Amino acid sequence: xxxxxxxxxEECDEHLGELENGLIAIQEGDRDPExxxxxFRAVHSIKGGASIFGLEALVGFAHTFExxxxxxxxxxxxxDEAVIKTCLKAADVLADLVREANGGAAVEDGKADPLVSTLxxxxxxxxxGAEEAEEEDPELxxxxxxxxxxxxxxxxxxxxxxxxxxxxxxxxxYAKANDAILILQELSRYxxxxxxxxxxxxxxxxxLDPREGYLxxxxxxxxxxxxxxxxxxxxxxxxxxxLEISEAETIAPIAAPPPPxxxxxxxxxxxxxxxxxxxxxVGPVEAAPVPNQPQTQGSIRVDLDRVDRMIDLVSxxxxxxxxxxxxxxGERFNGQAEVSAALEDLDKLTxxxxxxxxxxxxxxVKAVFQRMSRLVREVEAVTRKPVRLVTxxxxxxxxxxxxERLSDPxxxxxxxxxxxxxxxxxxxxxxxKPAMGTVKIAAAHRGGRIIIEVSDDGAGINxxxxxxxxxxxxxxxAEDRLTDEETDNLIFAAGFSTAxxxxxxxxxxxxxxxxxxxxxxxxxRITVTSVQGQGSTFTLSLPLTLAVxxxxxxxxxxxxxxxxxxxxxxxxQVAPGDVTRLGVETTFLxxxxxxxxxxxxxxxxxxxxGEDEDGRHVALLVEDDSGQRAALLVNDILGQQQVxxxxxxxNYREVxxxxxxxxxxxxxxxxxxxxxxxxxxxxxVCAEPKAA
Amino acid sequence: xxESKTILTVDDSRTMRDMLLMTLNEAGxxxxxxxxxxxxxxxxxxxxxxxxxxxxxxxxxxxxxFIEKVREDPSYVSVPILVLTTESEQDRKDRARAAGxxxxxxxxxxxxxxxxxxxxVGA
Amino acid sequence: MTEQSPIALRELISFxxxxxxxxxxxxxxxxxxxxxxxxxxxxxxxxxxxxxNLRGAVLPVVDMAARLGMAASEPTERxxxxxxxxxxxxxxxLVDAVCDILAxxxxxxxxxxxxxxxxxxxxxxxLLNVDGRMIGLIDxxxxxxxxxxxxx
Numbered sequence: 026x027x028x029x030x031x032x033x034x035e036e037c038d039e040h041l042g043e044l045e046n047g048l049i050a051i052q053e054g055d056r057d058p059e060x061x062x063x064x065f066r067a068v069h070s071i072k073g074g075a076s077i078f079g080l081e082a083l084v085g086f087a088h089t090f091e092x093x094x095x096x097x098x099x100x101x102x103x104x105d106e107a108v109i110k111t112c113l114k115a116a117d118v119l120a121d122l123v124r125e126a127n128g129g130a131a132v133e134d135g136k137a138d139p140l141v142s143t144l145x146x147x148x149x150x151x152x153x154g155a156e157e158a159e160e161e162d163p164e165l166x167x168x169x170x171x172x173x174x175x176x177x178x179x180x181x182x183x184x185x186x187x188x189x190x191x192x193x194x195x196x197x198x199y200a201k202a203n204d205a206i207l208i209l210q211e212l213s214r215y216x217x218x219x220x221x222x223x224x225x226x227x228x229x230x231x232x233l234d235p236r237e238g239y240l241x242x243x244x245x246x247x248x249x250x251x252x253x254x255x256x257x258x259x260x261x262x263x264x265x266x267x268l269e270i271s272e273a274e275t276i277a278p279i280a281a282p283p284p285p286x287x288x289x290x291x292x293x294x295x296x297x298x299x300x301x302x303x304x305x306x307v308g309p310v311e312a313a314p315v316p317n318q319p320q321t322q323g324s325i326r327v328d329l330d331r332v333d334r335m336i337d338l339v340s341x342x343x344x345x346x347x348x349x350x351x352x353x354x355g356e357r358f359n360g361q362a363e364v365s366a367a368l369e370d371l372d373k374l375t376x377x378x379x380x381x382x383x384x385x386x387x388x389x390v391k392a393v394f395q396r397m398s399r400l401v402r403e404v405e406a407v408t409r410k411p412v413r414l415v416t417x418x419x420x421x422x423x424x425x426x427x428x429e430r431l432s433d434p435x436x437x438x439x440x441x442x443x444x445x446x447x448x449x450x451x452x453x454x455x456x457x458k459p460a461m462g463t464v465k466i467a468a469a470h471r472g473g474r475i476i477i478e479v480s481d482d483g484a485g486i487n488x489x490x491x492x493x494x495x496x497x498x499x500x501x502x503a504e505d506r507l508t509d510e511e512t513d514n515l516i517f518a519a520g521f522s523t524a525x526x527x528x529x530x531x532x533x534x535x536x537x538x539x540x541x542x543x544x545x546x547x548x549x550r551i552t553v554t555s556v557q558g559q560g561s562t563f564t565l566s567l568p569l570t571l572a573v574x575x576x577x578x579x580x581x582x583x584x585x586x587x588x589x590x591x592x593x594x595x596x597x598q599v600a601p602g603d604v605t606r607l608g609v610e611t612t613f614l615x616x617x618x619x620x621x622x623x624x625x626x627x628x629x630x631x632x633x634x635g636e637d638e639d640g641r642h643v644a645l646l647v648e649d650d651s652g653q654r655a656a657l658l659v660n661d662i663l664g665q666q667q668v669x670x671x672x673x674x675x676n677y678r679e680v681x682x683x684x685x686x687x688x689x690x691x692x693x694x695x696x697x698x699x700x701x702x703x704x705x706x707x708x709x710v711c712a713e714p715k716a717a
Numbered sequence: 718x719x720e721s722k723t724i725l726t727v728d729d730s731r732t733m734r735d736m737l738l739m740t741l742n743e744a745g746x747x748x749x750x751x752x753x754x755x756x757x758x759x760x761x762x763x764x765x766x767x768x769x770x771x772x773x774x775x776x777x778x779x780x781x782x783f784i785e786k787v788r789e790d791p792s793y794v795s796v797p798i799l800v801l802t803t804e805s806e807q808d809r810k811d812r813a814r815a816a817g818x819x820x821x822x823x824x825x826x827x828x829x830x831x832x833x834x835x836x837x838v839g840a
Numbered sequence: 841m842t843e844q845s846p847i848a849l850r851e852l853i854s855f856x857x858x859x860x861x862x863x864x865x866x867x868x869x870x871x872x873x874x875x876x877x878x879x880x881x882x883x884x885x886x887x888x889x890x891x892x893n894l895r896g897a898v899l900p901v902v903d904m905a906a907r908l909g910m911a912a913s914e915p916t917e918r919x920x921x922x923x924x925x926x927x928x929x930x931x932x933x934l935v936d937a938v939c940d941i942l943a944x945x946x947x948x949x950x951x952x953x954x955x956x957x958x959x960x961x962x963x964x965x966x967l968l969n970v971d972g973r974m975i976g977l978i979d980x981x982x983x984x985x986x987x988x989x990x991x992x
Contacts, residue, residue, distance in 0.1 A: 029739065033732040062776070066729065069774050074732035076825035200788070202797040202819045207839045261820035261837065264811070341896045584879060630882040673881075676899040676929045677891065680881050686891060686898045694879040694891045694898050 033074045037123045040067035042395050044116050049398060052109050058098075064112075065094045071119065080126045082137075083119075089141050090115045093148040102148065111143050117399055185216065188252055190244040191269040198265035205242060211258045216248030241267075329425075332386050336572060339375075339382045340669040343573075346375045347666075347690040383424060383570055390468045390477070391419040393431045397439055397466060404443045410462055411450065412443055417467035423475045424570035430547055431477070431567075437540040438479040438563050439464060446483030446561055456558065458482065474591075475569055480562035486555040488512045494521065513555050514652060517541040545701050548574060548589060548684070552652075566591075576668045576697060578689070579645065580661040582632030585695040587668055587687055592700035594646040594654065596662055599623075614644065614656045621646065622655045629703065630682060649704040657703070670697065682706065722767035722840055723747040727757035727783060728801065729775045733824075737770060740828040746835075754778025758786055761793070768797045768840030770822070770831075773813065781816045788817035797838035801826075849943040852968075854975050855922060855935040857904045858911075862964075862976045863942060864933075868924045872938055875919040886912070888984075889934055894923060901932035902983060908960060926980045933983075942975075944968055949977065 047064035050057075072087035093112070096102035118140055121132045190212075194205045212218050223241040246255065252270050259268055350368050394416045401414040423431075447453075447462035454460060467478045491512055495501045500518045507515070515521060516537045544551045549567035568574055568591075576587035577596070597616075604623060605613045614623040623644065627633070644656040668687035671694075673680055684699035724746050726737045734750050741748045749764060751757035753775040761769075769787065773780035780800060787793050797819040802809055810821055822834045854863035871894075878890030878901045887906035891898050901921060906912040913919065913934055921932040949966040965979035 029732060029735045032735050036731050059776075066774050066776065070730040070732075073730060073824050077732065077736055079825075200794060201814065201817050202795050202838065204839055207837060211837050258837075261814075264814060337896070344896065632880065632882075671896070671898045673891065673898060676897060676931065677881075680884070682882050686879075688893045688896065688898070692893055693877065694893050696879060696881070 030078060033078065034123070034127045036074065037071055037127075038392075040071050041116065041120050041123065042392065043067045044119070045395050045398060048109065048113050048116055051104060052113070056104065061094070061098050061104075065091070065098050068094055068119070071123065075126065078126075082132075083122045083126050086115075086119060086122055086137055086141065089144045089148075090119060093144050096148050108147055111140070111147060113402060115140055115144060117402070120399070185247055185249045186272060188246045188248060188255055189269075189271055190246060190255070191241065191267070192244060192259070193241040193267040194262065195265045195267070198262050201261075201265065203262045203265070205240070208258060208262065209242070209244070212244065212246055212255070215250050215255055215258070216246050218244060218246055220244045327385075332382075336382050336386060339379050340572060343375050343379055343667075344669060344688045344690075344692075346371055348692055351690040379573070383572065384422075386425045387422040387569075388425050388428050389420045389422050390428065390431065390475075393428060393435060394419045394466055394468075396432060397435055400436055400439055401443065401464060404440055408443055408447075409449075410443060410447050411460060412447055412462045412464055414439075415463060415465040417465065418469050421468035421470060421475060423468075423567070424572065426571040427475070427547065427567055427569065430543075430571075434540045434544050434551070434565060435466065435477070435479065437537070438565075439466070441537065441540075442479060442481040442483065442561070442563075446481035446485075448484050452484075470569075471566075475567050477565040477567070478562055479565070480560060482560040485557045485559055485561055486513050486516065486553070488555075488557075491515050510554065511652065513553050513561075516553065517551065547571065548591065550591065571670060573667055573669050574697075575665065576687070577645070577665050578663040578668075578695070579643075579659040580663055581630065581659050582627040584632055585663065585689055585693070586626075586630075586659075587695050587697045588645055588647065588657070589684070589697065589700065590665065592647045592649065592698075594648050596643060596645045599642045599644045599656075599658065616646070616656070623658060624655055624703065625658045626698075626703075627658070627660070629706070647700045647704070649701045653704050655704050668695075668697070721745050721747050723749060723764065724835070724840065725749045725751060725757065725760060725764070725766040725769045727751040727754065727769065727771040727775070727780070729753050729772060733772065733801070737831070740831055743828070744832050754780065754783030754786070757783050761787065766796060768799065768835055768838060770799045770801060770835075772801045773809070781812060784813065784816040784818050797835075797840055799834055799838060849945055850949075852942045852944060852975075852977065853922070854939045854942055854970075855904075855920070855933075856937045856939055857908060857935050860908075860976070861939060861973055862904070862908075862935075862978050863968075864922070864924060864978050864980060866941065868926065868980055870923045870925050870930065873921050873923065875915045875917060875921060875934070878932075889915075892921070892932060894930065894932075897930060899923070899930040899932055900984075901934050903934045905934075905936075907963075907983065924980055926983065931980075931984065940970075942968070942970055944970075952976075 044064050044067040047060050047067070050060055051064075068087050068091045072084055072091060075083040075087060090112075093102065093108070093115075097104055097108065102108060118132070118137050122137070124130065125132050192205070192208070194203075198205075209218060209220055221243045223243065225241075227240065248255065252272070256263075256268075256270055259266070350372065353364060353368065397416075398414045401412055405412045442464050443462070447464070448456070448458075450460040453462065463482045465478070465480045467480075469476050488509060492501075492507070492515075495512075495515045495518065496503050498521060500515060500521060501507065517540070518538060521536055521538060541551050544565060544567070547567055548571070549565060551563060551565050553561055553563050555561040575590040577590055577593055579586055579588055599614065603615045605615070605620070607613065612623040612625070613620045642658050642660065643662055644658050645662075646654060646656050648654045671686045671688065673683065673686050680696075682699055682702050683696045684702075685697045686694050687697055689695050722745075724737075724741050726734060726741070726748055728734050728737065728750075729752055734752075738748050738750065746767075749760055749766065751760045754771075755777040757769070757771065758778070771780045771783055775783075778786070784798055784800070787796070787798065798817065800810075800813040800818045800821040801824055802813070802821050813821060819838045820834055822831055826834075851866040852863040853866050853869055854861055873894075876892055878892045880890040881888060881900070884890075884900075887903045889901040889903045889906075891900050903913050913936070915934060918937065920935055920938055922935055922938065923930055923932050948968050950968065952961050952964050952967055954961075960976075963979045963982040964976040966977045968975050968977060
């Protein structure tokens with residue numbers, strides 16, 4: 026049962042998604058009856074499932090919602106704007122109720138109630154008066170149906186009495202696979218059955234239709250049950266037969282039925298039915314082998330833990346494989362063509378296995394995007410700016426580890442776009458724009474990463490204001506010259522917020538800097554471009570997975586270290602003449618006419634420098650997420666490689682300047698550099714003397 | 718030992734399918750599952766169930782259409798078909814009956830209700 | 841050693857650190873392995889030797905000598921890492937050698953004298969006397985100093 030419950034909630038999520046998509050399509054003008062059917066079925070299925078688990082609040086609400094959809098589906102209720110709006114709100118409440126039922130936060134009191142009234146009003150509004158009685162919910166009554174046994178107890182009559190039943194099956198009854206014998210068997214469960222059959226109507230053989238009902242049964246049932254319960258036995262067939270049930274005294278006794286009867290003919294003696302004898306096979310029993318695996322439509326459900334475990338194991342395999350390659354390369358096998366060919370194959374295979382396994386856990390971003398349309402409606406309601414959400418590329422797949430963490434930055438960006446980007450309708454009208462603003466989220470794969478763009482057609486970033494604020498808060502100096510792009514990206518600076526008052530929408534003092542650090546924590550980058558009067562576009566670039574990444578392996582002192590490839594601009598040799606020292610702390614590197622801060626990575630991390638201190642060194646030009654650049658002095662570049670990301674926090678703690686760890690081919694641990702932290706640390710060092 | 722009986726269940730809700738599967742398996746039935754009316758007809762193509770349990774509201778081919786199609790084939794006239802319905806209104810039942818359903822099960826059902834309905838149609 | 845005593849005996853693994861002997865509860869020991877070079881961590885406490893790879897898991901190694909305020913170890917191949925489980929985390933303890941498995945009744949444990957330095961007293965939970973050797977029982981939960989909240 027617990028398993029089915031899990032399935033139910035999974036299915037609810039799918040239905041809620043379909044519901045949402047369907048409603049949005051309808052909002053955009055889709056009037057395909059199938060779309061309406063889909064949303065109807067979604068709500069209907071949630072109700073059906075919820076009733077299994079006795080989730081009454083959910084059942085009740087879904088039922089009210091379904092009533093309206095029933096009217097819409099039958100065309101009784103037009104799909105006008107009020108109906109669509111109400112349906113969208115109802116979908117949100119339904120989602121909340123599902124979450125609540127699944128152990129989530131309780132839905133606030135009074136959130137559903139006004140909607141229930143609106144839904145009820147809408148579904149009764151256009152219907153004829155006669156139908157309003159139907160709103161009394163015969164269905165709901167059925168849903169609260171008590172198990173039959175309870176009614177039995179209530180209706181139990183102590184003294185047994187005899188019921189006389191006249192039952193004449195019709196042709197239609199047999200056409201629906203009902204059978205008089207089965208009904209007699211069923212009756213025998215209620216008491217002692219005596220049955221006689223009247224064959225008067227039976228024609229001669231050549232006039233006989235084998236499917237027609239010619240026989241009339243006279244049954245006497247000695248039972249303690251109420252006649253109405255006994256009648257329920259005939260529930261399935263009552264329209265397809267003649268049926269009379271009465272207490273024995275009021276109709277003619279079986280021994281003397283009204284028409285002359287062949288009493289107990291040898292062929293049809295009174296039959297006593299033992300309770301539930303082995304039933305006769307229905308129809309010819311063919312040895313048709315029953316397919317043993319139902320529902321193998323090309324997909325199976327797998328417990329997520331198993332997939333995660335497999336991904337971990339494959340990561341180990343990849344590491345192990347490279348350890349093997351390295352060991353063999355150094356040993357006596359070096360240069361043996363067969364060995365290296367086999368190793369190459371092994372390498373290819375492990376990579377393929379890794380890719381395939383990662384693909385299993387990949388999911389379309391659709392689920393996250395769907396959540397955003399709800400957010401848009403909520404923000405829309407608070408800001409009173411009509412906004413339309415457009416999504417693109419929602420089939421783009423990305424590892425689940427990333428999906429789970431997309432929601433927060435997207436939420437922030439969309440709130441920001443509506444709150445700060447989209448202008449109020451009057452302003453839009455004045456600017457010659459449609460009153461309804463548009464926010465678009467688009468996903469695509471690019472260069473082994475997922476790129477998500479959040480764009481709006483609002484006013485764009487007000488650069489003067491941004492600049493003012495940045496100077497005011499000491500983010501930049503009053504004389505600093507910035508390009509438009511640099512100015513725009515100031516909004517990600519720590520503690521920067523352009524909102525004059527901290528609005529309820531953009532969050533309680535939470536600025537874009539929080540979004541940026543969240544994205545950075547995922548190994549991602551975020552940038553913004555903006556055109557005055559035409560809107561802004563936030564571009565989010567994230568790795569496809571948080572399990573592996575591409576890095577440049579460098580030697581720092583006597584240690585191997587990994588620099589994420591996403592942060593790396595280029596690498597080059599440093600000649601002593603390129604370096605300028607200012608005092609003890611500050612070193613600059615001349616690079617094609619520009620001065621770039623040069624950081625001695627070994628010294629910053631406290632690693633011994635190693636040999637030839639003043640000789641030639643190698644430097645990596647890196648860029649952090651805000652576009653700040655610096656050159657990192659290292660001892661050597663060992664090569665590019667894909668590394669499996671291992672958490673340091675799992676067994677230790679966060680280490681400043683280090684994003685994570687990985688395991689190298691020789692089995693040793695190498696640290697993965699946190700470029701953002703290293704550069705911001707340097708900036709802090711530089712800023713302190715200035716402030717003093 | 719008598720051979721276990723086979724029930725074809727037709728429902729687009731996985732929750733409901735699983736629920737039916739669990740209940741029926743526990744009662745000793747074999748179960749073949751279909752996801753909608755069309756799928757039901759396809760699955761029926763190569764089997765002869767002892768009974769069919771079908772939902773009404775389904776994509777592609779709904780329960781009424783499915784039952785009509787099944788009954789069109791004379792060799793399936795005697796296969797009992799039970800309709801799963803949350804709708805207890807008479808007209809739903811009548812429509813199902815008109816399409817050829819043997820009986821119905823009102824959702825939500827508990828296992829005993831389901832098995833009782835099956836017993837009543839001889840499966 | 842194997843005979844069943846009605847009193848719950850606590851089983852401990854003892855090891856050598858410099859010339860001294862310490863022990864930890866056997867229930868927290870996951871494995872004992874030879875020394876492998878650890879990758880140093882920037883801005884780590886001096887007694888945190890770095891991190892090592894244990895079949896795919898990255899775990900810190902604590903130099904017990906340094907932790908106890910003695911000179912840091914100069915690990916050789918004969919040194920041993922005792923991998924222990926501390927509140928959900930795996931931590932390696934770098935020690936000179938593993939000595940013995942001891943079964944001790946609760947009353948065999950004596951409180952650490954007040955004279956001990958606060959550093960030692962903070963994580964040497966008790967002392968036990970085994971055949972005239974004094975062995976310090978390490979309180980693993982206070983082995984690693986509490987995590988400083990990130991000054992981000």
